[in-house]
Amino acid sequence: MRNYPEAVRLAIGAFVATIVEDAKSSLLTKKATPIMFVGPPGTGKTYLAKQLASLLQLPVQCMDISRYKRVHGTGFDSSNPEKGVIAEALIGASSQAQNWSNKILVLDEIE
Secondary structure (H helix, E strand, O other): OOOOOHHHHHHHHHHHHHHHHHHHOOOOOOOOOOOOOOOOOOOOHHHHHHHHHHHHOOOEEEEEHHHOOOOOOOOOOOOOOOOOHHHHHHHOOOOOOOOOOOOEEEEEOOO
């Protein structure tokens, strides 16, 4: 992030401070609002998400979406309905021992 212009770094700092302050004052008890970081590769989007998770003391799960052929699952009307990889990450897999509720989910490499 040190390569960002000063104005961008200040805006990111103010954004992060607001998110952390809201979390401390329990204003984030409602459904979380998705945040999208957009920019060229190597600009620190994933790094920023991980730092935000650290400040909020939340687990972070990064998914490289480009690795998956089918991101979405099958329809409920399918004879064998299956969850997509994003839904699986959000609600957790029955085979996973770790509970990923209240986490920051980073969807990397979305084309």
